Amino acid sequence: MGSPGPVQTHGQGAQRGRRAPAVALPRWLWIPATCAFALVALPVVGLFLRADWPRMPELLTSEAALDALRLSLVTAAISTGLCIVLGGPLAVVLARGRLPGLRVLRSVVLLPLVLPPVVGGLALLFLLGRTGLLGRQLDLWFGITIPFTTTAVVLAQTFVALPFLVVSLEGALRTAGGRYEAVAATLGAGPAHAFRRVTVPLVLPGLASGSMLAFARCLGEFGATTAFAGSLQGTTRTLPLLVYLERETDVAGAVALSLLLVAVAVVVVAVGRTRPTEGLP
Numbered sequence: 001m002g003s004p005g006p007v008q009t010h011g012q013g014a015q016r017g018r019r020a021p022a023v024a025l026p027r028w029l030w031i032p033a034t035c036a037f038a039l040v041a042l043p044v045v046g047l048f049l050r051a052d053w054p055r056m057p058e059l060l061t062s063e064a065a066l067d068a069l070r071l072s073l074v075t076a077a078i079s080t081g082l083c084i085v086l087g088g089p090l091a092v093v094l095a096r097g098r099l100p101g102l103r104v105l106r107s108v109v110l111l112p113l114v115l116p117p118v119v120g121g122l123a124l125l126f127l128l129g130r131t132g133l134l135g136r137q138l139d140l141w142f143g144i145t146i147p148f149t150t151t152a153v154v155l156a157q158t159f160v161a162l163p164f165l166v167v168s169l170e171g172a173l174r175t176a177g178g179r180y181e182a183v184a185a186t187l188g189a190g191p192a193h194a195f196r197r198v199t200v201p202l203v204l205p206g207l208a209s210g211s212m213l214a215f216a217r218c219l220g221e222f223g224a225t226t227a228f229a230g231s232l233q234g235t236t237r238t239l240p241l242l243v244y245l246e247r248e249t250d251v252a253g254a255v256a257l258s259l260l261l262v263a264v265a266v267v268v269v270a271v272g273r274t275r276p277t278e279g280l281p
Helices: 004-019 029-050 054-059 063-096 102-109 116-126 135-142 150-176 179-186 191-220 223-229 239-249 251-271
Strands: none
Touching: 029 251, 054 251, 063 116, 063 150, 063 191, 063 239, 063 251, 102 150, 102 239, 116 135, 116 150, 116 223, 116 239, 116 251, 150 191, 150 223, 191 239, 239 251
């Protein structure tokens, strides 16, 4: 008699690797779907057609462009790290917590998704500005001024990107459920040990996806940064702000920088949507 173990494992592996059967779609769905795709894709095609390709290396390697690119990448990386450190625990509380008023708390957390970014920037300015609720105390007690600094860029990006990570991670936590943590608890694992050894590995794909989306959102942030951090070359002028300024004086430069942002965003989103499934229950 052969051992059923390997055969079962092989069957499960084959089932995982097999694609889901194709589902027949109503033909009329293709019309709005095609229009939606065109609405997103054609403007990008317009950028490609408008680009001054012979001057592209010169436009992308100018001092202003390199400063803006460096600042955008550095601040986006720091902001994404803050989103992980602050948004990770927040997503766990929203998904697993049993606090009263949790629905209201979730609505507040997701507010930056629907607020105009410039409103978020003004809110940060009135909170942390020199005459703001906290900014006045920081200035008087420690001599710290946050607006119109690189720190302001990081805070503005974190403000608008945090909900993206929270939504992705909370969804992953809800999908995974709490049964594995419950089993770990019956085996004697404490909450901290179960969280570290069970919950975190389960939601790593969701965390990775949310982090990439947050990073992409940080790179594209414009409104909150303008209102709270201003536009100082090498200090607060990120790529989106430089694109806005260049469109007034050098359209070719604005198009080149826009295509750079598009390329980075496509790579980030593609990587973020590639979620590993091997080893997941």
